[in-house]
Amino acid sequence: MSHSYFIALISLAAGFTQGVSGFGSALVAMPLLLLFLDAQTAVPLCMLNGLIITAFLSLQLRVNVDWRKIRPLLIGCLPGIYVGARFLKEADSDLIKLLLGVMLVGYALYSMFFKPRERTIAPFWSYIAGFFTGVISSAFSAGGPPTIIYTTQKGWDKDDIKATLSVFFFTTGIIMAGAYSLAGLITTAVLRYFSLSAAFVLLGVMAGSFCYGKVARETYLKIILNLLVVMGGMMIFSAL
Numbered sequence: 632m633s634h635s636y637f638i639a640l641i642s643l644a645a646g647f648t649q650g651v652s653g654f655g656s657a658l659v660a661m662p663l664l665l666l667f668l669d670a671q672t673a674v675p676l677c678m679l680n681g682l683i684i685t686a687f688l689s690l691q692l693r694v695n696v697d698w699r700k701i702r703p704l705l706i707g708c709l710p711g712i713y714v715g716a717r718f719l720k721e722a723d724s725d726l727i728k729l730l731l732g733v734m735l736v737g738y739a740l741y742s743m744f745f746k747p748r749e750r751t752i753a754p755f756w757s758y759i760a761g762f763f764t765g766v767i768s769s770a771f772s773a774g775g776p777p778t779i780i781y782t783t784q785k786g787w788d789k790d791d792i793k794a795t796l797s798v799f800f801f802t803t804g805i806i807m808a809g810a811y812s813l814a815g816l817i818t819t820a821v822l823r824y825f826s827l828s829a830a831f832v833l834l835g836v837m838a839g840s841f842c843y844g845k846v847a848r849e850t851y852l853k854i855i856l857n858l859l860v861v862m863g864g865m866m867i868f869s870a871l
Contacts, residue, residue, distance in 0.1 A: 633825055634667040642680060642828035643835040648858075648866070649684045650708075650839020651846070653793035654800065655776045656684055662865065669815050672824065675816045678807055679825045680832045685838050686794065694755035695794035703754065704761035704778060704799050711765020712806065729870035735738075735776050735863030739856040752784055761799075768803065776862065779855060790849045793843070 642685035657677050664673040689696065735762065778799060782792045810850035811817055847856070 633739075637667060638664065638828055639822060639831045642831040645677075645680065646684055646832040646835025646837075647839040647842075648835075649681075650688070650838075650841075652851075652854050653688065653796040654855075654857055655862070656681055658858065658862050658865065664854060668824070672818070672820050672867050675811045675818075675821045676828070678804060678811060679817075679821070680828055682801065682804045682808065683829055683832050683835045685797045685804055687833065688797035689801050691840060692790055692794035692797060693769035694765065695790040696798050697791070697795070700757070700791070700795050701799050701802075703757035704764070704781075705802060707758035707761025707767035708768075708799075708803055709806075710854045711762040712768065712803075712810075713765075714762075715766035715768065725870040727865055732863040732866030732868075732870065734870065735859050735866070738780060739859040739863065743853070743856050747772070764799075765803070768807070776859065779833050779859065783852060783855060789846075792851075809820075812822055 639661045643661055644663075647704035648659045649656040654774055660677050661673060662779065664677065668676070731782075759778045760816075763777040764775065768775075778796065785792075786794070843851070
C-alpha cells in the first residue's frame with residue numbers, strides 16, 4: 632500500500648485535532664482521505680477512528696461526565712438520524728450544506744468579533760441540538776456543529792464541554808457503526824486500513840490531549856470558533 636504512510640499521517644493529525652478541541656477529526660481526515668480512498672472506504676474508516684478518539688477522551692474526562700447533560704442530546708439525536716437518512720434521499724444536499732456552512736461561519740465570526748454574553752438557555756434546546764446533530768450526521772456526516780454551538784453557549788467549564796462532546800459523539804458513533812455494519816460498509820478494506828491507522832490515531836489524540844491541558848478556557852473557545860469557520864468554509868466550498 633504505497634499511500635499507507637499518508638493515511639497514517641492523516642490519522643495522526645485527525646487524532647491530534649480532536650484531542651485538543653473535543654471534535655474535528657473528521658474535518659481533518661475526510662478531505663485528505665478522499666485523495667487516496669473512495670468514499671465507501673473513507674467514511675466508515677473515519678467513523679471507526681472516531682470511536683478510538685472519543686473512547687479515549689471519554690475515559691480521560693470521565694469525572695466530568697454528566698449524563699443529565701448528555702441524555703437530552705441523545706434523545707433528540709435518535710429521531711434526527713432517521714430523519715436525516717430519509718432527507719438525504721430527497722433534498723438538495725448541496726443547498727443544505729451551503730446554508731449550514733454560511734450559518735457556521737456567521738455564528739463563529741459573530742462570536743469572535745462581537746463577544747456575545749453567555750446566556751441562560753432553556754433545557755429544550757438540548758433536544759433540538761441533538762435532533763439537528765442527528766439529522767446532519769446522517770445526511771452529511773458532519774453533525775457536530777449544533778451540539779458544539781449549544782455546549783459553548785452554556786457557560787460550562789472547558790472540561791465539561793469536552794466531556795459532553797466526547798461521550799455524546801462516542802455513543803452516537805456506536806449507533807452509526809452498527810448501522811454501517813448492517814449496511815455492509817465495514818469491509819475487509821476498511822478493517823485493513825483501520826488496523827494501520829488505529830495506533831496513529833491514538834498517538835495523535837494523546838498528544839492533543841496533552842496540549843489541551845495547557846490551554847485556558849478562553850483560548851479553548853477560540854480554537855473551537857476557528858475550527859467552526861474552517862468547517863463551515865469547507866461545507867460552502869464543497870457545495871459550490
